[in-house]
Amino acid sequence: MANNVIIELKNVSKHFGQTYAVEDFNLYVKKGEFVTFLGPSGCGKTTTLRMIAGFELPTGGQILLNGEDISLLPPYKRPVNTVFQKYALFPHMDVYDNIAFGLKLKKIPDGEKTRKLTKEEIDKKVRKALKIVDLEEYENRDISTLSGGQQQRIAIARAIVNEPEILLLDEPLGALDLKMRKDMQLELKEMHKKLGITFIYVTHDQEEALTLSDTIVVMKDGMIQQIGTPEDIYNEPSNAFVANFIGESNIYSGTVTGDKKVRFINHVFDCVDEFPKNEKVDVVIRPEDVHITSADSGMAKGKIVSKIFKGIHYEYIMMVGRNELVIVDTRDLNVNETYGFDIEPDGIHIMKKELTSNIYNDAYIDKENRVVISECPFECDITSLVQGSIVDSEGYVVGPDGTRYDFTDADVRAEIGLKDIEILDDEEAGVVKGEIVSIIYKGDHYQLTIRTPEDEDFVLDTEYTYDENDLVGLNVRPQDIKLTLKGEAKKYAKK
Amino acid sequence: MQKNNIFSRKTLALPYAVFMILFVVIPLFLIVMYAFTDADGKFTFDNFRTFFSGGHNINTLMFSIFIGMANTALCLLLGYPAAYILAKKEMGFGKATVLLFVMPMWINFVLRTAATRDLLFAMGISGGEHPYFATMIGMVYNYLPFVILPLYTSMTKMNLSLIEASYDLGANKVQTFFKTVLPMTMPGIASAATMVFMPTMSSFVISDVMGERKISLIGNSIQLYFDQGLWNLGSLVALIMLIIMAFGALCADSEGESDARGGLW
Numbered sequence: 001m002a003n004n005v006i007i008e009l010k011n012v013s014k015h016f017g018q019t020y021a022v023e024d025f026n027l028y029v030k031k032g033e034f035v036t037f038l039g040p041s042g043c044g045k046t047t048t049l050r051m052i053a054g055f056e057l058p059t060g061g062q063i064l065l066n067g068e069d070i071s072l073l074p075p076y077k078r079p080v081n082t083v084f085q086k087y088a089l090f091p092h093m094d095v096y097d098n099i100a101f102g103l104k105l106k107k108i109p110d111g112e113k114t115r116k117l118t119k120e121e122i123d124k125k126v127r128k129a130l131k132i133v134d135l136e137e138y139e140n141r142d143i144s145t146l147s148g149g150q151q152q153r154i155a156i157a158r159a160i161v162n163e164p165e166i167l168l169l170d171e172p173l174g175a176l177d178l179k180m181r182k183d184m185q186l187e188l189k190e191m192h193k194k195l196g197i198t199f200i201y202v203t204h205d206q207e208e209a210l211t212l213s214d215t216i217v218v219m220k221d222g223m224i225q226q227i228g229t230p231e232d233i234y235n236e237p238s239n240a241f242v243a244n245f246i247g248e249s250n251i252y253s254g255t256v257t258g259d260k261k262v263r264f265i266n267h268v269f270d271c272v273d274e275f276p277k278n279e280k281v282d283v284v285i286r287p288e289d290v291h292i293t294s295a296d297s298g299m300a301k302g303k304i305v306s307k308i309f310k311g312i313h314y315e316y317i318m319m320v321g322r323n324e325l326v327i328v329d330t331r332d333l334n335v336n337e338t339y340g341f342d343i344e345p346d347g348i349h350i351m352k353k354e355l356t357s358n359i360y361n362d363a364y365i366d367k368e369n370r371v372v373i374s375e376c377p378f379e380c381d382i383t384s385l386v387q388g389s390i391v392d393s394e395g396y397v398v399g400p401d402g403t404r405y406d407f408t409d410a411d412v413r414a415e416i417g418l419k420d421i422e423i424l425d426d427e428e429a430g431v432v433k434g435e436i437v438s439i440i441y442k443g444d445h446y447q448l449t450i451r452t453p454e455d456e457d458f459v460l461d462t463e464y465t466y467d468e469n470d471l472v473g474l475n476v477r478p479q480d481i482k483l484t485l486k487g488e489a490k491k492y493a494k495k
Numbered sequence: 496m497q498k499n500n501i502f503s504r505k506t507l508a509l510p511y512a513v514f515m516i517l518f519v520v521i522p523l524f525l526i527v528m529y530a531f532t533d534a535d536g537k538f539t540f541d542n543f544r545t546f547f548s549g550g551h552n553i554n555t556l557m558f559s560i561f562i563g564m565a566n567t568a569l570c571l572l573l574g575y576p577a578a579y580i581l582a583k584k585e586m587g588f589g590k591a592t593v594l595l596f597v598m599p600m601w602i603n604f605v606l607r608t609a610a611t612r613d614l615l616f617a618m619g620i621s622g623g624e625h626p627y628f629a630t631m632i633g634m635v636y637n638y639l640p641f642v643i644l645p646l647y648t649s650m651t652k653m654n655l656s657l658i659e660a661s662y663d664l665g666a667n668k669v670q671t672f673f674k675t676v677l678p679m680t681m682p683g684i685a686s687a688a689t690m691v692f693m694p695t696m697s698s699f700v701i702s703d704v705m706g707e708r709k710i711s712l713i714g715n716s717i718q719l720y721f722d723q724g725l726w727n728l729g730s731l732v733a734l735i736m737l738i739i740m741a742f743g744a745l746c747a748d749s750e751g752e753s754d755a756r757g758g759l760w
Contacts, residue, residue: 055659075662088660092678101674102664162664 289347298340430473649683
C-alpha cells in the first residue's frame with residue numbers, strides 16, 4: 001500500500017443484533033483528502049464514521065491508521081477529532097475553555113518524559129484556532145449566547161486545535177439554514193486547503209457532497225455503491241440508485257441492440273459504452289444532456305406536457321411515446337407542442353442491470369407443497385421440480401417413471417420476475433407484506449423495492465404510484481415462480 | 496375585553512391568592528410578630544437575648560447545621576452512583592427500578608422510622624446506646640429518595656454526545672466524569688442538596704425516634720418551646736431557621752443557574 005494512505009478500512013462490518021448497519025466496507029483514504037460518505041438516512045454512513053472515531057466498535061474487519069490496527073482502541077487514544085452534528089459544546093464552559101479542553105489533557109514528548117502544555121502554549125493555540133474560524137473576540141462568551149453558525153465554528157475550532165490526523169465531520173451543517181450552509185461549505189473547503197488535514201465528512205445532501213469532496217463514497221443499506229470523484233459519480237453513476245440519488249436524472253430500462261447501440265423509449269441511440277448484444281441494461285440520461293430541436297430534425301420527438309420556470313432555466317417534461325423525459329433548457333418553449341431532441345452518445349450512461357429478477361437462494365418447500373420465501377408460503381407449481389411429473393392424491397410428486405417424491409423441507413432456489421409480482425394496497429391481502437424502501441422512476445413505470453419484516457427484498461415493476469414507507473401486500477401466481485431444486489431429486493424419492 | 500368574565504385571569508387567581516394569604520403570608524407575619532414580642536404582646540428584643548445567651552441553643556443550632564451537612568454529603572455519596580447506574584440505558588434499569596428506590600416514601604413516615612428503629616435494634620444498634628449512629632442511618636434512609644430523584648432526572652436529561660465529545664478530545668473515563676458529567680449534573684446536585692439539607696435540620700421525629708430523645712436538633716427545640724407554650728421563643732427559633740433556609744436556597748439557586756436545571760421543582 002502506498003505511503004500516503006492515512007486510513008484504511010478493510011472488510012469492516014457492524015451489526016446490531018441481527019441487522020447489519022455496515023457490511024463489508026472497504027476504503028482507503030489518502031493524506032489530505034476530503035472524503036464524503038453520502039447516502040440516505042440509515043445507510044450506515046454515520047455508523048462508519050463513529051467506528052473511525054471509536055464510539056462504535058466494528059463487529060468484523062479492521063481499521064488501519066498509518067498501517068496500525070486501531071479498530072478496538074478507545075476514542076481518547078485515537079489521533080482523530082470529531083465535529084458533531086449538534087455541535088456538542090460543553091454548556092458549563094465558555095468558548096475559550098471549550099476550545100482548550102483537548103489541549104489541557106494533551107501530553108507532548110519532552111526529552112524522555114512527557115509533559116503537559118503550558119498556559120502560554122495553550123493560549124497561543126486557542127487564539128490561532130479562533131482566528132481560523134473567524135471568531136477572535138468571542139473567547140469569553142457563554143456558549144448559549146452564540147448563534148447556530150457561531151457554535152458550529154467553535155465546534156470546528158475545538159476539533160482542529162488538537163491538530164488531529166483526521167477530522168471527522170458528522171453532518172456538521174445539517175442544523176443551519178440554507179444561506180449559512182452555503183457559506184460554511186465554502187469556508188470548510190478553504191479550511192481544508194489551508195490546514196492540510198484529512199477530512200472525512202458525512203452528509204445526505206448530494207449537492208454538499210459534490211461541492212466539497214475530492215472523493216465521494218455513496219452508500220445504501222450499509223454497503224458501498226460507488227467510490228469516485230464528484231465528476232465520476234455524477235457522470236458515470238455505477239447503478240440506478242446512484243444515478244437517482246445524485247442529481248436529477250431520467251432512468252430507463254433498455255436493451256443493447258448492437259455495437260455501441262442501445263434501444264430505449266422505443267428508439268435506438270448511439271452510445272459510448274460497450275456491452276454484449278441483447279444485454280438488458282439501465283440507461284441514465286441527465287436532463288441537461290438532452291438537446292431540444294425542431295420537430296422534424298433530431299433523433300426522436302415528443303410532446304412537451306409540462307413546463308416549470310427554475311430561475312436560470314426551464315424544466316420540461318416531454319412525453320416520448322409512453323415515457324416521460326425530463327429536460328432542462330434555457331429557451332422558452334411551448335407546452336403541448338411537439339419538438340425533436342438529440343442526445344449525444346456520451347450523454348447516455350449505460351449500466352448493467354443490477355437485477356433482472358428476484359432470486360431467493362434459501363427458499364424451501366413446506367408440507368403443503370408450497371415454497372416458503374421470507375417465512376411466507378407461496379403456492380407454486382411443485383411438478384416443475386421433476387419433468388413430466390404430476391401430484392397424486394396424497395400430495396406426493398409422481399415422476400413419469402412412477403417414482404414418488406416427498407419434497408417436504410427440500411431446499412430450492414426460487415426466481416420471480418420483476419413484472420410477475422402483484423402489488424396490493426391492502427397489506428393483509430397478499431401472501432407477504434412489506435414496506436416500500438425505494439422507488440426509482442423509469443420513464444413509463446416505477447421500480448419498487450419492498451422489504452419484508454424478515455428483511456427480504458422483493459423488487460417489482462409497476463405503473464402505479466406509491467410512496468416510500470407505504471405498507472403493501474404482495475402476491476405471485478404459482479406458475480410465475482421458477483423453482484430449481486438444490487441437489488438431486490433422487491434424494492427425495494420415497495422407497 | 497369582556498367585563499365580569501368569571502374565567503378571566505384575575506378571577507381564576509383569586510382562590511390561590513386567598514390560599515397564599517391565609518396559609519403563607521399571615522403565618523409568616525405572625526412568626527415575625529411573635530419573635531419580636533413578649534407574652535403580653537409588647538415589642539421586645541428579649542427573645543433574641545434569651546436564645547443567644549444560652550449556650551445550649553447555639554450548640555443545638557450548630558449541631559443541626561452539622562447533621563444537615565453530614566446527611567446531605569452521605570445522601571449524595573450514596574445517591575449519585577445509584578442515580579448514575581439507573582440512568583445508564585445500557586444497564587437496562589427502567590423507570591420501574593427507580594420506582595423501587597422511591598417506593599419507601601409511600602409508607603407513612605412515622606411508621607417507617609419506627610420500623611427502622613426496631614430493625615436496627617434487632618441488629619444490635621439501639622438508639623439508646625448509639626444515638627448518633629442510629630439517627631444518621633434514619634436520616635440517610637429517609638432522605639435518599641429525595642437525592643436520587645433529582646439526580647436521576649438531571650442525568651437522563653444529559654446530552655450523551657457531550658460525553659462522546661469529551662472522549663473524542665482525549666479525556667479518559669475518569670477525566671470525563673470530573674470534567675463533564677459532574678459539572679453537568681450540578682443543577683441536580685444543588686436541587687438534591689436543597690431538598691435534604693434544610694428538611695434535615697428542622698426534622699424532629701427522626702432524631703426523637705431513632706436517637707431515643709438523646710439527640711436534640713433545632714426542630715426539637717421549636718417543638719419543645721411550643722409544647723411549653725413559649726410561642727414567642729419558638730417563633731424566634733423558627734425565624735432563625737427560616738433565614739438560614741432562605742440563605743441556603745439562594746446559594747443553591749445560583750449554583751443551579753443553568754438551562755439544564757433538573758430537579759423536582
